[in-house]
Amino acid sequence: MELTVERITKEYRSLKALDDVSFTLTEGIHGLLGPNGAGKTTLVNIIVGILRPTSGRVLWNGKDIASLDWRYRNILGFQPQTPSLYKSFRADEFLRYMAAVKGVRLTGKALDHRVDEVLETVNLRAEAKKRIGAFSGGMRQRLGIAQALLNNPKLLILDEPTAGLDPQERVRLRNVIATVAMNKIVIWTTHIVSDIEYIARDILLLGKGNFLACDTPQALIAGMKDKVFARSVQPQEVPIWQEKALVGNVLRRENDVLLRIIGDECPGGTPIQPDLEDVYLYHFREASGGGEQ
Amino acid sequence: MMGRLIGYELKKSVWTRFFLAVFCLALAANFLLQCGIESYVSYSRIWEQDDPAVQAENPKQSFWEFYRYDRTVTHDLRAQYSFVAGLSPEEEQAALAALEEKYGTGVIEDPNTGISAEGIFDEPGYFGAYTDFTYLSARANLLGWNAEIDAARENVLRAAEALKKQAESDGDAYNIRRNDAVLQLYAAPRPKVTTFLRFAGKNFFGAPTMLFVFLLILVTATVSVAGEHDRQTWLLLHTARNGKGKTLLAKYISGWITAAALTAIFQLDALLALIFQGGGLYADQPAAALHELQLCPFPIKIWQYFLLSTAMQTFAAAVLSTILTTVSACSKTGVIAYMAGALILIGCLLLFYFPPRSEWLTGPLALAEPSRYLSGYYTCDFFGFPVLWAVIDAILWTLLSAGLMLFAQKWYHRERRAI
Missing domain, CATH: 3.40.50.300 (P-loop containing nucleotide triphosphate hydrolases)
Known part of the structure; x- marks a missing residue:
């Protein structure tokens, strides 16, 4: 078949x-x-x-x-x-x-x-x-x-x-x-x-x-290894990051904001475990409205 | 499988609130128009203009009373005419001799000459139940009507003889054959009229019945295929095993069934209205008794004419359904299908009410008016042979319908370049 x-x-x-x-x-x-x-x-x-x-x-x-x-x-x-x-x-x-x-x-x-x-x-x-x-x-x-x-x-x-x-x-x-x-x-x-x-x-x-x-799905996710980062920023920096990088998530915490950045590199970011949504966002960044890498 | 598909297609097109509402309204309107609502309306108008004194003396009749009175009158007249027609020649001869002796010779030919004669309006008359004037009038009317039919037939025969001679001298094969056929068809004397035909002509010929049927076909056929586009269900049909060919054929067949059922229901509705109005169907009388069919080439009875009419009307309705279903198959949306279908129906109705000079240009709805074909011997010169126009039209429209169906199958089931 x-x-x-x-x-x-x-x-x-x-x-x-x-x-x-x-x-x-x-x-x-x-x-x-x-x-x-x-x-x-x-x-x-x-x-x-x-x-x-x-x-x-x-x-x-x-x-x-x-x-x-x-x-x-x-x-x-x-x-x-x-x-x-x-x-x-x-x-x-x-x-x-x-x-x-x-x-x-x-x-x-x-x-x-x-x-x-x-x-x-x-x-x-x-x-x-x-x-x-x-x-x-x-x-x-x-x-x-x-x-x-x-x-x-x-x-x-x-x-x-x-x-x-x-x-x-x-x-x-x-x-x-x-x-x-x-x-x-x-x-x-x-x-x-x-x-x-x-x-x-x-x-x-x-x-x-x-x-x-x-x-x-597993292979696609594996291919995203070292392409998803967690990055802590100040609240006023969020728009700047959204402008210059593809932000997958914005988590507001007590003293800062934790961004999920998808991209080939992220200065100051810590690589984290990717998921399929990251794969999607990575491949369709223009449709997702992501910024320049 | 096909039967099930047709059943579901029927349900899709007919079992909707909109269709059922339009259907009920049209059926009621047909009944009211057929039973002559306009005569009751004009009676009401005249009554309202009368003096109050006259109104008090003759209270206004209700709708039901008005038609009950009509039915009673018709019933009495029919009984009277049937009695006169049923007399044996001996009984008639004896009666005429006695009445001639009593009222003078002229009264037999024209009962009105005896109006002033004493006893002519008295009951009992010579035949007990009827006055002598009633008997003489009914007899004169029956003789007059039958003489009129015979005269019409003899005129046709004379003309056919003359035209045949002319055709023979011209070497015109078609007209020789045609007039031979006319002479043959009109050779036998027409059956005799034996009763009074009331309202029949109006009901059989001036009817808006088929107009209602055509409008309802417009409602069902135009959306039968285009409606699938509106609902996006065409994608389901086109990707199913029987979705190509069989579903469209089922739509055409359900359209024909709807057309036939609507024609039958509306004609039955018209018949019921006729009975309601005048009480009589006159089914066993010769069709030639209807003024419009005096030159009918076939010695048929009214019930035969009625069945023939219904068959031709069903055919016309089915052809219209085929045309409108094809329009629907070629339309992207129900609105476009409705608009295109309405334009085509208007065109067909124009050809119906304003027939073109050439019979070749007659629209499909002409078949819905059988008097057009049966009020004379209308033939087409088909390679030198006279063939009835009704037959030619039926064959042409059948071929055109088949062509339209083939075209629709190709068009509707094509692989799209864009969706």
């Missing part, structure tokens, strides 16, 4: 949304991390086959997805970014409809069982008879994941599934994904580091249409 993105470039007139992007994914959860406008959704739309790349191709087990056509869609589970769904449908009804659209060959009790199963997975079984119009944003996101799971996909793509969710919902959703990810390639796009920090097998950092890094 292998998904290969081969030299994908996507241009919109003068804008290059993706520039010669290549990678291969195997079983596991893969985080696609990047700031807004990095090209994550463009890449996802190309992978799911609704957007035509300017050049390059996407291969599933070595075959071009364009030639696989419905056979590719048959193994695909996709949750787009915040769809409104059908407000007049009940949750179970919506899933039955999606089962028909996805060509799930189940009827009667077998279909009811499958619908109950995916609702249970996303913790929505008690809400099965509720109209989608009455659902909260989080419930809709979970229902979106439920529909993506209906056909037991081999490739599950979740485009910003935690957008607009409160922390509790995000944790619940993360646990759901971790549970269902067995024997699947899962691509999770997000710009929120904590979403994928602990569950992703590897992380692809996408910035302005280019891959900046692609590795396991």
